[in-house]
Amino acid sequence: MALIVMKFGGSSVADSDKMKHVANKVIARKKGGNKIVVVVSAPGDTTDDLITRCEEITADPNPREMDMLLATGEQMSISLLAMAIQSMGHKAVSLTGFQAGISTDDDYTRARVKKINPKKIFELLDKGNIVVVAGFQGMNKAGDITTLGRGGSDLTAVALAAQMKANLCEIYSDVEGIFTTDPRVVKDAKKIDLISYEEMLEMAGSGAQVMQTRSIEVAKNYGIEIHARSTFSDKEGTYIVSEEKIGRKKMEDLMVSAVTFDKNQVKFSLIDLPDVPGMAAKIFSSIAKLGINVDMIIQSAALDKKNDISFTVSKSDMKKTQQKVDELAKQLGAQTVTCDEHVAKVSVVGVGMKTHAGVASKMFDILAKNKINIEMISTSEIKVSCVIDSVDLNKAVNELHKGFKLNKK
Amino acid sequence: MALIVMKFGGSSVADSDKMKHVANKVIARKKGGNKIVVVVSAPGDTTDDLITRCEEITADPNPREMDMLLATGEQMSISLLAMAIQSMGHKAVSLTGFQAGISTDDDYTRARVKKINPKKIFELLDKGNIVVVAGFQGMNKAGDITTLGRGGSDLTAVALAAQMKANLCEIYSDVEGIFTTDPRVVKDAKKIDLISYEEMLEMAGSGAQVMQTRSIEVAKNYGIEIHARSTFSDKEGTYIVSEEKIGRKKMEDLMVSAVTFDKNQVKFSLIDLPDVPGMAAKIFSSIAKLGINVDMIIQSAALDKKNDISFTVSKSDMKKTQQKVDELAKQLGAQTVTCDEHVAKVSVVGVGMKTHAGVASKMFDILAKNKINIEMISTSEIKVSCVIDSVDLNKAVNELHKGFKLNKK
Numbered sequence A, B: 001m002a003l004i005v006m007k008f009g010g011s012s013v014a015d016s017d018k019m020k021h022v023a024n025k026v027i028a029r030k031k032g033g034n035k036i037v038v039v040v041s042a043p044g045d046t047t048d049d050l051i052t053r054c055e056e057i058t059a060d061p062n063p064r065e066m067d068m069l070l071a072t073g074e075q076m077s078i079s080l081l082a083m084a085i086q087s088m089g090h091k092a093v094s095l096t097g098f099q100a101g102i103s104t105d106d107d108y109t110r111a112r113v114k115k116i117n118p119k120k121i122f123e124l125l126d127k128g129n130i131v132v133v134a135g136f137q138g139m140n141k142a143g144d145i146t147t148l149g150r151g152g153s154d155l156t157a158v159a160l161a162a163q164m165k166a167n168l169c170e171i172y173s174d175v176e177g178i179f180t181t182d183p184r185v186v187k188d189a190k191k192i193d194l195i196s197y198e199e200m201l202e203m204a205g206s207g208a209q210v211m212q213t214r215s216i217e218v219a220k221n222y223g224i225e226i227h228a229r230s231t232f233s234d235k236e237g238t239y240i241v242s243e244e245k246i247g248r249k250k251m252e253d254l255m256v257s258a259v260t261f262d263k264n265q266v267k268f269s270l271i272d273l274p275d276v277p278g279m280a281a282k283i284f285s286s287i288a289k290l291g292i293n294v295d296m297i298i299q300s301a302a303l304d305k306k307n308d309i310s311f312t313v314s315k316s317d318m319k320k321t322q323q324k325v326d327e328l329a330k331q332l333g334a335q336t337v338t339c340d341e342h343v344a345k346v347s348v349v350g351v352g353m354k355t356h357a358g359v360a361s362k363m364f365d366i367l368a369k370n371k372i373n374i375e376m377i378s379t380s381e382i383k384v385s386c387v388i389d390s391v392d393l394n395k396a397v398n399e400l401h402k403g404f405k406l407n408k409k
Helices: A016-031 A046-057 A063-087 A119-126 A152-163 A195-207 A211-222 A241-255 A278-287 A315-332 A357-371 A390-403 B017-033 B046-055 B063-087 B120-125 B154-162 B197-205 B211-220 B245-253 B279-289 B315-332 B359-369 B390-403
Strands: A003-009 A034-041 A092-094 A102-104 A115-116 A130-133 A137-139 A145-147 A167-174 A193-198 A226-230 A238-241 A260-273 A296-300 A305-312 A336-349 A374-380 A383-389 B003-008 B037-042 B093-095 B103-104 B113-116 B130-134 B135-140 B144-147 B168-173 B194-196 B226-231 B240-243 B259-273 B292-299 B306-314 B335-350 B375-379 B382-391
Touching: A003 A016, A003 A152, A016 A034, A016 A063, A016 A130, A016 B046, A034 A119, A034 A152, A046 A063, A046 B063, A046 B135, A063 A092, A063 A130, A063 A137, A063 A145, A063 B046, A063 B063, A063 B093, A092 A119, A102 A152, A102 B390, A115 A152, A119 A130, A130 A152, A145 B063, A145 B168, A152 A167, A152 A211, A167 A336, A167 B292, A167 B335, A193 A241, A195 A211, A195 A336, A260 A278, A260 A315, A260 A357, A278 A296, A278 A305, A278 B063, A296 A374, A305 A315, A305 A374, A357 A374, A357 A383, A357 A390, A383 A390, A383 B037, B003 B017, B003 B154, B017 B063, B017 B130, B037 B063, B037 B120, B037 B154, B037 B168, B046 B063, B046 B130, B046 B168, B063 B093, B063 B130, B063 B135, B063 B144, B093 B120, B103 B154, B113 B154, B120 B130, B130 B154, B130 B390, B154 B168, B154 B211, B194 B245, B197 B211, B197 B240, B197 B259, B197 B335, B197 B390, B259 B279, B259 B390, B279 B292, B279 B315, B306 B315, B306 B375, B315 B335, B335 B390, B359 B375, B359 B382, B359 B390, B382 B390
Parallel strands: A003 A034, A003 A167, A034 A130, A092 A130, A102 A137, A167 A226, A193 A238, B003 B037, B003 B168, B037 B130, B093 B130, B103 B135, B168 B226, B194 B240
Antiparallel strands: A102 A115, A137 A145, A226 A238, A260 A305, A260 A336, A296 A305, A336 A383, A374 A383, B103 B113, B135 B144, B226 B240, B259 B306, B259 B335, B292 B306, B335 B382, B375 B382
């Protein structure tokens, strides 16, 4: 008897018809002779509605109270889904995060899972129940309700699967799996059958709207096989597995698995900084202190004892960054500061790069042939990213997708 | 430093403006040098909305899951109210029922409070917080979330006040207090300044839309003074206290404190039952087994070895009762069964009856003078109730209110 964790996102439980559809899917899996744990997000727009209610009260909500508020969304989903399953004649019990034994740290609104005690879930499974667990939430030592941040329900599912040694973790959403790039941008984007954790991590990190990074990390660390698939079809989706499982053969076949992009970028440059040691450290430690995530950094070669430093941050951090950078420019003696909102990042990702030389140069070549100027470059073992002018983004994504033959899988 | 429990109903926290208004009221009480525990219901129509969502899923929801669902309403209120108080510069912490230490039995959707451990509330109060507690909910031994049934937030407030030895329990709503009768029926209905627990119990039991019976019982048992007042005015409302506090003087002044009525009644009669012992026991034990509450009962004098038995139940139980009564009639040999939906109950309530003879006869006299036929009568130490034709109800209430001089307080 296999143990399967099935996770359904908010759009899959947005209304009562969809809720019943999910109940049917879950029951079918149970009838297949499996033990089933279901993890659900808040229904549809519930979380946004709750945030609106909060904003009507205060612009600066206390994080503990925010978690208390937001946790109600998943609690609605679990009770309604349990009722739906029961109304179809099957045993089901709903559990909030803390009832499911999920303990977190104190970092409200983005807590980390510290420990899971699945005793209660196992007991309920042994009694023949489908166990419906609230995603996205847990409880800290003080007994406060906490939430796990964006994509937290994915994390709940994967962490439960890891702790309970589940045979499979299925992540259901309204898309059919992981694609070679965004099908809204490239018409012949293809669904990927098999992808490694590492590639998924790079894709998530480079702007693809896929699973939350932390949940992929947990899956990788515990070797949990993930099947990302659609709630509204029975087609196979994408299996996310270890590189070993994918095997050398496939890796050698394919240089690149996906093209990803991120439009949510803004580039700052400090021009003509004095070329003295410790300049970069000063700048980036000041910015890090504000909790701002810097993505790419380049420092130009020193000319006349002067340096330029450029870096990108996400657009939501633009205002905070601007203030700090202006301050730093004065302090450090930069001549001027520029801020460019019209940039985007395009990346190619693939474990095949490990065995194929020349992925980066091929990428630069494709961009050059299309007269797309590269402003910044960063690379990892299995990813190459370029910052370009955002007007060129669609073209870049399409040409790279074609150039790396992702349309011919 | 006094400890005050303030309870706000759903209409008082229906939107963000009202929520802020409540926050201001709470803060004003805190500034008066008091320790404050606030109990809140779910905002406005939230509970009804949740029930609608549930009904879309199933007509027969599992009570445990129903409680899991409904408890989210109060959880929204507490977090939003805590945020509102914080945004005005005061310390506040929200607690769900179980976080506040409220333990209940297993009777989902109408659980009884078994124990309250207010340790956490006291700790938070000692740190200078206004503590905002979710009404209507608790947790059973198994760790499931339970709810306390209709009016459960009143119970939470009074039970907390009792357990914590609060100096006062204020119940805020959208009315100014307890009235001598429903102001929508009698224009010169008067607000009552002081009323005894016993009178309140009889009023609640005879159809007045006042506080929940169980919460009045708890207040009485623990001697908790209740101030029922309006959220939207600073006027004094009605104090609910012990008979001793009201004093003999006032009791002797006033025969009757209030006229109440209940339109939600239906009368069943079993006609020509054989006059053998145990007939009534058989009928009412069968009905009790269905969980139906029988209100008034009369049995006519035996003529020709035949008996009539009539009784009233609430309209919501009409269908279930009809089936059972038809069955019983056959079984026991009744000639026929009648069911009358056009009945209503009118009652006069007052501790003054203890010292004034003739309240019942005065009531019958007033009804007779107005040509209102009495179908059934029941009395308690401080209440007289009559079942009459529902077309006469408004007239009866107005004439009794005038006849007992309640308009001349």
